[in-house]
Amino acid sequence: MLRITDRMGQLTCQLDLARAQYRLAMQQREASSGLRLNQASDDPGGAASLVRIEANLEQVRQCSDNISRATGELTTADDALASVTDLLIDARELSISMANGSYTAAERADAALQVQQIREQLIAIANTEFDGKHIFGGYRTEAAPYDPTGTYLGDGNTRLILAAPGLQVGVSISGDEVFNPVSGQDVLTNTGVLASLQTALATNDLTGIQNATAALGEAQTQVTSARARLGIDLDRLMSLDSMMGSRLVQLAGARAEVRDADAVESLSSLVLAQQSLTATLKVSAQVLSKLSLVDAL
Amino acid sequence: MGGLFDGLTLARSTLSAAQAGVQLTGHNISNANTEGYHRQRLATSAVAPPANTASTLPRIGGGVQVDNILRAADPLLARRVAASLGGEAWASTRENLMLQVEQAVAELGEGGAGAAISDLMDKFSALSTSPSDMTVRREVLAAARNLADTFNRMAADLDLVVDGAHAEATATAESIGAKAAEIASLNSQIVEAEANGQQAANLRDRRDLLACDLASLAGTTSFETSYGQLTVLIGGMSLVQGNISSTLQVSQGTDGKSGVTLVSGGARVDVTASVTSGELGGLLSVQSTVVDDLMPRVDQLVYDIVTAVNTQHQLGVDLNGAAGGNLFTPLGLPVAGSAAAMSLDPTITPQGLAASSPWAVPAVPEPSNNDNALQLAALAGQFLAGGGTTTFSGEISAIVGHVGTLTDQVMQAAAVRKDELTYLQTLQHSSDGVSLDEEMIQLIEFQRSYQAGVKVLHVIDSLLEQVLKM
Numbered sequence: 152m153l154r155i156t157d158r159m160g161q162l163t164c165q166l167d168l169a170r171a172q173y174r175l176a177m178q179q180r181e182a183s184s185g186l187r188l189n190q191a192s193d194d195p196g197g198a199a200s201l202v203r204i205e206a207n208l209e210q211v212r213q214c215s216d217n218i219s220r221a222t223g224e225l226t227t228a229d230d231a232l233a234s235v236t237d238l239l240i241d242a243r244e245l246s247i248s249m250a251n252g253s254y255t256a257a258e259r260a261d262a263a264l265q266v267q268q269i270r271e272q273l274i275a276i277a278n279t280e281f282d283g284k285h286i287f288g289g290y291r292t293e294a295a296p297y298d299p300t301g302t303y304l305g306d307g308n309t310r311l312i313l314a315a316p317g318l319q320v321g322v323s324i325s326g327d328e329v330f331n332p333v334s335g336q337d338v339l340t341n342t343g344v345l346a347s348l349q350t351a352l353a354t355n356d357l358t359g360i361q362n363a364t365a366a367l368g369e370a371q372t373q374v375t376s377a378r379a380r381l382g383i384d385l386d387r388l389m390s391l392d393s394m395m396g397s398r399l400v401q402l403a404g405a406r407a408e409v410r411d412a413d414a415v416e417s418l419s420s421l422v423l424a425q426q427s428l429t430a431t432l433k434v435s436a437q438v439l440s441k442l443s444l445v446d447a448l
Numbered sequence: 449m450g451g452l453f454d455g456l457t458l459a460r461s462t463l464s465a466a467q468a469g470v471q472l473t474g475h476n477i478s479n480a481n482t483e484g485y486h487r488q489r490l491a492t493s494a495v496a497p498p499a500n501t502a503s504t505l506p507r508i509g510g511g512v513q514v515d516n517i518l519r520a521a522d523p524l525l526a527r528r529v530a531a532s533l534g535g536e537a538w539a540s541t542r543e544n545l546m547l548q549v550e551q552a553v554a555e556l557g558e559g560g561a562g563a564a565i566s567d568l569m570d571k572f573s574a575l576s577t578s579p580s581d582m583t584v585r586r587e588v589l590a591a592a593r594n595l596a597d598t599f600n601r602m603a604a605d606l607d608l609v610v611d612g613a614h615a616e617a618t619a620t621a622e623s624i625g626a627k628a629a630e631i632a633s634l635n636s637q638i639v640e641a642e643a644n645g646q647q648a649a650n651l652r653d654r655r656d657l658l659a660c661d662l663a664s665l666a667g668t669t670s671f672e673t674s675y676g677q678l679t680v681l682i683g684g685m686s687l688v689q690g691n692i693s694s695t696l697q698v699s700q701g702t703d704g705k706s707g708v709t710l711v712s713g714g715a716r717v718d719v720t721a722s723v724t725s726g727e728l729g730g731l732l733s734v735q736s737t738v739v740d741d742l743m744p745r746v747d748q749l750v751y752d753i754v755t756a757v758n759t760q761h762q763l764g765v766d767l768n769g770a771a772g773g774n775l776f777t778p779l780g781l782p783v784a785g786s787a788a789a790m791s792l793d794p795t796i797t798p799q800g801l802a803a804s805s806p807w808a809v810p811a812v813p814e815p816s817n818n819d820n821a822l823q824l825a826a827l828a829g830q831f832l833a834g835g836g837t838t839t840f841s842g843e844i845s846a847i848v849g850h851v852g853t854l855t856d857q858v859m860q861a862a863a864v865r866k867d868e869l870t871y872l873q874t875l876q877h878s879s880d881g882v883s884l885d886e887e888m889i890q891l892i893e894f895q896r897s898y899q900a901g902v903k904v905l906h907v908i909d910s911l912l913e914q915v916l917k918m
Contacts, residue, residue: 166866192856209567213570216574221577291814291816313822
């Protein structure tokens, strides 16, 4: 039989009480912070994935931010190209009607002025700015990409943004690609299709007008296809944006899974820890004030 | 048979034995809560009858005599307790320090290194979207500075842990030396006392307590020689032998770790590697975890980040078309010390951030050229850390997991060791400790024995009175 001495009870009580107090403190911390994972040692594997999840979460949030910043620019470019198409249609209709033999040289000279205005308007549109940047200049967005003669000063670069982790999407189109692509129609320069039309009208050159009409048709197609490319990019951005949105929700869920405490569970554990401490206290009180001969004598 | 006067002597022996018993019981009761006290018992024996009596009648003994005071002790159990003390002190010391290390390295959420790394990478991503936006450029520099600060703070906190452990080890070594010296002196006192036939129970209690302290401080082992002297060993070398004790000296190496030297007389022996238990062992083990395991990983990560970012940054050009410089102050080899040395290059400015690839025509600005910013942002996804096995975020996540595991392990170990120690101490109290109930019973026994002795005295006295009245 184990001999029982007075200090044995004290030793055990001390340890049991300390443990019950510690458990209660841990449960209180979890319940009050709402976090299951307060420090790495609470769940080392969980802590490692929490760091990865949070890095991922921030990355996705930044991508979504990148997309919303780029969308405005892309929409402005799209609107600009829509106006370009309208103006080209105007110019073509004008050239078709002027090709009709019933017009006089004076009327054609007037039309030449109209064509000049259209060209000036187009150059202004090609110099569209968004947020202080000339959007059709490629990388050279500081100065206007087109001078008054319609000569392109920008470059052929397409700006890319990080629209999803590791995925770059184009968010611009260079002026050259719209107004003077390789083996396409030159629209704006002094030797371009509008300038030719203007000259043909001014010199009353019917063949020239007819040639210009055909060229304007091609130019119109060329702008439409450039706009279609922008549209594809815009659509892609929109779908990536909603993808980033759902990825955010997913990652936030994963983070909650790893980090957050279940409210019901942590509250019931808290109550349990409180009860266990109360019980330990009662037992300890009994052990420490144990029946002793000292009291009986 | 002896005369009536012999009876008086006999009664006196009863009274004095009972008195000694009451006193010893009192001593036990007084020390019921004294640390390291072993309960004591009277060893008594019957006094043999006088040998040279001429009487032919059966000879009667001369009462009781107190021979010695016995001390309840279980040397085997005491050794297990000592070993357990060393293990418990090792684990709880390591637990305390690892919690500090965890706080320094594995901070979760906003203030952590993981958040700082991803923040810089995300700011590169933002820069690629708005390459000429000055606000974004300033944010990039702020994120880079925050990253450097975070790693500086981590390195400083870890240094603090290592230095703190050294200071504690130095103090511990001093106290070990003092206790060893006291044991050596007790060794000679005990041998002397016991050679003269005196009891040395209290001296032995004190010596056992000191031996337990040493076990807890440095994981020493001890055994008693046949002369009654205690030999204390630290890592197989003797710390106390007979009346000679050695001292421990702790010195800090260039890498920050403490070295422990056993100094006995003129001889000096390095015992660092053999101190693997006790508080001292715990302190050394945390230093080794920080200096040999964690710090090199953190330094390597910082070195990788700084090198990769600077290399990519230099490939680009800034807002004015000038070639990019360093974003961070370049770090030289060796890699050690990188985390403490990480800083933003003093020459870098928001305009100087190289977000663009070199301009096609150097004279024509390309403010929307974001090639290099995209490349910088892409560093986040490349396997540039951990010797080319993982990303920057992946590596810091692995480090956090590693520290968490180490801390968790030692917390569990500490809890188990504490349980084990308490269990053994309880057993020890069961065999050596004072039970008040027992002492109460003893007290009554001695009281009754005294009363009975008085009765005997009374009877003899009345017999003598009868004789005198004749």
